[in-house]
Amino acid sequence: MLVCQSCGTVLEDVQFQDDIFTSAASNTAYFVKKKKNQAGKHASAKKCVDKIAAYFHIPEDLVSKAKQLIQQHSAKLSNRYSIELALLVIYLAAREWLSTWSIDDFVENFPVPVDRSKVQRLQFVFAQESLVYKNIQCESQQQELHRFLDTIIPHLKTQFDGSPKISKSTVMQLRHRTEALIRLGDEYLLNTGRKLRPTIIVAAIISYASLLINNPKFKSSGKMSIYQGRRLDVFRKCCSFGSRFLRMRLQEYTDFLLACAQNTPWIKDPKAKYVHYYLKDILDLYGKKEGEEEASLKLTDDQYSISLIKKGAELAKEYEAMFELAQQHLDCGTEPEDRTSLEYCIYNLMNLGYEKEHLIAWPEKAIRGTSDSLNFRAKYGTAWNTELDLDRTELDDNDMLDSEVNLYRR
Secondary structure, eight states: OEEOTTTOOEEEOOOOOOOOOOOOHHHHHHHHHHHHHHHTTTHHHHHHHHHHHHHHTOOHHHHHHHHHHHHHTGGGSOSSOHHHHHHHHHHHHTTTTTTTOOHHHHHHHOSSOOOHHHHHHHHHHHHHHOHHHHHHHTSOHHHHHHHHHHHHHHHHHTTSTTOOOOOHHHHHHHHHHHHHHHHHHHHTTTTTTOOHHHHHHHHHHHHHHHHHTTOTTOOOSSOOOSSTTOOGGGGGGTOSSOHHHHHHHHHHHHHHHHHHHHTSTTOOSOOGGGGGGSHHHHHHHHSOOTTOSSOSOOOOTTTOOOHHHHHHHHHHHHHHHHHHHHHHHHHHTOOOSOTTSHHHHHHHHHHTTOOHHHHTTSOHHHHHHHHHHHHHHHHHOOHHHHSOOTTOOSOOTTSOOHHHHHHHHO
16 A cells, blocks of 8 residues: 555555455465474574583583473473573583583583573573473472582582591591581571572581591691681682672571570680681581481570561551550650651551551552652542542442543453
C-alpha cells in the first residue's frame, strides 16, 4: 500500500487475499524453510561448545553430551546467549570429570567476558527441564564439602608458616571439624543466604588452626593469631570471591565463636584472634551430638544474633518507642512538632482510628504513604469524595451508568 505522507491519500491499494491453505509446493516451502532454521537455531552455541571444550581440554564424549543437552532443550532456550549457554552445558556435561569446579569456576577462568545474569537466566530453564541439572542440585552439602576441601588443602598449608605436611589422619580430623563448625553456624543462621565455598574456606582455616596448635611438629614462636599472616588471595584459584569477602566471612565466624567462648564458664577473658584455641570445647558444648536433640549449651538471642536479626530487633525497639510517644500525644491532646517524622505519621494514623496492633506490622514506607494520602485527601478533597465509601454495596446517583462504563471499556 502506497500512502501520501503529506495528506494521507491512498495512492495504491493492495487487494486483500483470503486463500485457503493447501499442500501445494508454494505453500509448504515457507514452513520447510522455517523448520530448517529451527534445526540450526543453536549452531553458534554448539560452535562455542567446541571452542570452550578445547580451551578447558574437555574430552570429546563430554563435548557430544553437552551438544545433546542443547538439542534436547532447544525449544526452551534462547539463541541470543551462545557463550553463556555453551559454558553452562559444558559445566553440566563435565561435572563428574571435573568435579571440583562449579559454574562460577568456568566463568571466572574463561578468558572472554561472560554475563552472569544470562547464565542465571539459562539455569532457570535447566532447573525446570533438565534431569542432569536436578541431579547436580540434589548433591548433598557433605559431598561438596569433602570435594572442595580436597581442593583447598594445599592452600591451607600456606596460611601458617612452619606448618608440617598434612597427613591422612589430619585430613580426616579436618573434615570432621570443618563440617561440625559449619553445622554449628547453620544452627545460628550464620550461613543463611551465604555462598558455600567461602564458608568452607573460612571454617577450614579455623579448624586447621585448631588442629595445628596441638601438633608437636608445628613450630611457632608464640601464641598464634587467626588473623595475622593469612594469605587469602591464594584461594582465588578455586573460589570466585576475593580476599575482602573471605576476610568478612572470617570476621563473622570469629565473632560468633567469641560469643560462644564468652558464655562458656571456664574460658576466661577470650579474644577473637585466639578463638581457634577454644574451638574443640565450643563444638563439644554448643554442637549437637549424635542421638541427642539438644546441645549442652545454647546461646540466647541477647548473647548472639546475626547482624540482620540485630538490626530487626533494634528497629522493633525504635518502632515501639514511637508508638508509645504517639499514644502519649493522643492522651495529652498534643501532637509531634516535626510533621515529616515517622512518629507524626504513626500519631496521625492512630488519631484516624488505626490500631497499634495493625500498624506495627507495616513497613515505614507504608505508614508514611498512607498518612500522606489521608492528609492530602483531607486538605484538597471535596465533600463528595472524602465521604465516598468504596466498600459500599448499594449504588447512588454519583455512580456511573452502565453506558458510561462501556465508554471506557471500548
